[in-house]
Amino acid sequence: MATIDIFPLTLSLKTATIATVxxxxxxxxxxxxxxxxxxxxxxxxxxxxxxxxxxxxxxxxFGLLYLFGQTGPIGxxxxxxxxxxxxxxxxxxxxxxxxxxxxxxxxxxxxxFSQFDRTLEQAARTLGKTHWQVFWTISFPLAWPGxxxxxxxxxxxxxxxxxxxxxIAGYIPKVTETIPLAIYFxxxxxxxxxxxxxxxxxxxxxxAATLWLNWWSKRTVMKHRR
Amino acid sequence: xxxxxxKKQLHHFTLDVAFSVRRELTCxxxxxxxxxxxxxxxIAGLTSIDSGEIRLHDKWxxxxxxxxxxxxxxxxxYVFQDFALFPHKTVxxxxxxxxxxxxxTFALIDTLQISHLLExxxxxxxxxxxxxxxxxxxxxxxxxxxxLDEPFTALDKKTKQASIVELKRIHRExxxxxxxxxxxxxxxxxxxxxxxxIETGKIKNVT
Numbered sequence: 516m517a518t519i520d521i522f523p524l525t526l527s528l529k530t531a532t533i534a535t536v537x538x539x540x541x542x543x544x545x546x547x548x549x550x551x552x553x554x555x556x557x558x559x560x561x562x563x564x565x566x567x568x569x570x571x572x573x574x575x576x577f578g579l580l581y582l583f584g585q586t587g588p589i590g591x592x593x594x595x596x597x598x599x600x601x602x603x604x605x606x607x608x609x610x611x612x613x614x615x616x617x618x619x620x621x622x623x624x625x626x627x628f629s630q631f632d633r634t635l636e637q638a639a640r641t642l643g644k645t646h647w648q649v650f651w652t653i654s655f656p657l658a659w660p661g662x663x664x665x666x667x668x669x670x671x672x673x674x675x676x677x678x679x680x681x682x683i684a685g686y687i688p689k690v691t692e693t694i695p696l697a698i699y700f701x702x703x704x705x706x707x708x709x710x711x712x713x714x715x716x717x718x719x720x721x722x723a724a725t726l727w728l729n730w731w732s733k734r735t736v737m738k739h740r741r
Numbered sequence: 742x743x744x745x746x747x748k749k750q751l752h753h754f755t756l757d758v759a760f761s762v763r764r765e766l767t768c769x770x771x772x773x774x775x776x777x778x779x780x781x782x783x784i785a786g787l788t789s790i791d792s793g794e795i796r797l798h799d800k801w802x803x804x805x806x807x808x809x810x811x812x813x814x815x816x817x818x819y820v821f822q823d824f825a826l827f828p829h830k831t832v833x834x835x836x837x838x839x840x841x842x843x844x845x846t847f848a849l850i851d852t853l854q855i856s857h858l859l860e861x862x863x864x865x866x867x868x869x870x871x872x873x874x875x876x877x878x879x880x881x882x883x884x885x886x887x888x889l890d891e892p893f894t895a896l897d898k899k900t901k902q903a904s905i906v907e908l909k910r911i912h913r914e915x916x917x918x919x920x921x922x923x924x925x926x927x928x929x930x931x932x933x934x935x936x937x938x939i940e941t942g943k944i945k946n947v948t
Contacts, residue, residue, distance in 0.1 A: 631828075637787050638825035640812040642839035642882050652838070656829050 519712050522689055523697040526608070530693065531673040534612035538620045538669050543662065546624030547654065568618035575614060576682020583610065583683065607684035608691050612673040619672055623665025627658035660732050667728045671721055743886055743918055747783055747793035747803075751776060756942040759793075762886075762918045766909070768933035769922045776942045777922040778822070781888045784920070785819050786812040797886055818884030822891045824875035826863040832874050833859040840881040849877050853907060869900035873907070880915065889921035893928055905931050 545564070549557065567575050583590040583601035593599045601607050635657070639649040655662075677695040684691035686700055694713050701710035746759040756776040769777045782788040784795055786808055795803040797817070802810045826835050832855065840846050850856055853873045858866050866874070872892060879887060892908070893901045909932065912919050923929060929936050938946040 632823075632825070634821050634823065634825045635827060637785075637812075638819065638821055639827075639838070640787070641785050641815075641817060641819040642878065643813045643816070644839060645811075645813055653827060657827075 519709055523692050523694045523713065524716070526605070526692060527674055527694045530605070530608050530612050531670050534609060534616055534673040535666060535670045538613055538617050538673075539662075539666055542617060542620035542624050542665070542669075546621055547628055547650070550625050550628040564621050565618045567615050568622075572615065572676075572678025573682060576611065576679035579607075579610060579614065579679060579683045583607065602683055603685045603687060603691065605684070605691060608680050608693060611679040611683050612676045615676050615679055616669040616672040620665045620669040623661055623668060624658070627661025627665070628654065630661065631657045660735050664728060664732060667724050671724060674720065675717065742798060743784070743920070744794070744796040745780070745784060747780070747790040747795065749776075749779065749783065749788075749790045751779065751942065754942040756780070758939065758942070758944050760937050760944065760947070762920050762935075764916060764918050765934040766912050766919050766921070766932055768929050768936045769920060769939060770926075770929050770933075770936050771924065771939035771945075773924055775939045777924075777939055778890055780939075781819070781890055781920070781922060784886075785817050785888060786810065786815055816882070816885045818879030818882060818887040820872075820875045820879050820887070820889040820892050822894065824863075824871045824895075826871055826874060826878075828863050831860050831862055832866065835863070835874060836878050836881055838878065841883045842881065845883075846877060846881040849880060849911075853877060867900075868895045869897075869904065872896060872900075872904060876908075876911070880911070885917060887915075887917055887919045889919065891922055891924070893923070893925070901928075908932065 549561065580602065581587050583593070585591065585594065585600075585602065590601055593601060599606065601610060636649050636653055639653045640646075644652065675695055676693070677699065680691070680693060681696060681699075686692065686696050692700075694717055698710050698713045698717075701707070701713070742764075743762040745761070747756070749756040754776070756779055758776075758780065769780060771777055779788060783790050783803065784797075786802065789806055789808060790803060792805055793803075794801065794805070797815070800810070802808070802815055826832075827838070830838065836846065836850070836859075850859070853876075855870060855873055855877070858870055858874070863871060863874070872895070876889075876892075889908075893904055896904060905928065908919075908921075921932070936946075936948050937944055938948075
């Protein structure tokens with residue numbers, strides 16, 4: 516049996532972790548404001564946020580290639596300011612993971628912030644707490660089960676991203692070789708042992724995460740069910 | 742002393758009222774949907790008014806559309822209709838969430854007989870107990886005015902009787918103006934020093 520290089524595992528975990536932290540922060544802030552305030556054009560923004568979820572990954576990848584390519588508006592800017600290349604680098608892998616997983620976190624966070632009674636936040640304000648204090652002591656803890664579910668989905672989606680990654684980062688062994696890409700190219704080259712190894716690993720990770728999430732959320736909801 | 746003179750356009754009518762509350766138990770009485778809760782919201786700063794002014798103990802809280810004092814600095818205790826206890830915090834954590842006067846608060850916990858409930862979560866206590874916890878939580882912040890929105894509606898007859906007696910005693914001991922909203926004539930008769938009768942956003946009668 517051929518030895519298996521674990522580079523795809525470390526790259527996938529690194530990418531999914533960084534993407535999840537970034538997506539969590541941005542999606543929670545946006546979802547909190549979008550769940551609380553109305554303004555003109557809100558639904559246009561919301562549709563835009565959810566677009567990567569319904570578009571084929573190749574279309575998302577094409578869009579990213581256009582934006583971040585050397586002649587693309589963002590790609591040119593990054594190149595001239597920081598000399599950063601996105602296409603065919605790890606940054607491309609990261610950006611693809613962020614873009615495709617964002618809608619899942621955003622949707623979960625909006626639902627999480629809408630599911631409890633707003634009177635609770637108002638009550639905390641009348642008790643003398645500022646917006647910021649209310650967010651950390653009331654809104655965030657009450658939304659936490661939903662936010663955590665979103666985080667797990669986000670991580671899983673980032674870990675499993677394939678189509679858009681291939682479009683923007685390509686398959687470069689030891690550079691952009693994530694687990695899903697490694698599986699595809701192992702099968703392409705007839706290397707089924709390697710493919711099987713990664714398939715089993717990614718199924719185990721996905722299954723364990725979902726199992727843990729179910730167990731955890733049941734326990735938490737039981738504790739302070741209304 | 743609280744002075745309210747405000748106008749606010751609601752869905753079906755304009756809320757247009759002017760009244761004062763001294764150190765007494767004042768009742769905003771009227772049928773459901775007559776704008777009573779909105780008045781409490783405006784006083785607490787949770788909703789803005791279209792025009793007019795709200796003053797508490799000679800301090801401007803709201804003038805026209807402008808909120809001069811933010812909600813958290815108004816020192817107004819608010820007991821919400823469904824009590825709005827934080828479901829993820831125990832009774833103790835709810836009460837001490839913004840407590841200013843520990844001694845007086847724990848004395849009140851004893852008086853209202855909820856010491857044995859301190860480690861429970863809101864979903865583990867009864868409606869009457871929730872109401873007492875919400876009342877203590879509001880008073881723990883040492884408010885200079887107390888607002889109560891239909892505080893007895895969710896309670897059964899016996900609990901309601903006891904709560905009315907308790908509220909009267911608290912009013913005597915804490916000596917702050919209390920403004921409470923109700924649509925129940927018997928509550929008015931048993932509790933109110935003064936009653937402001939409201940219908941479709943206008944004051945019809947003050948007794």
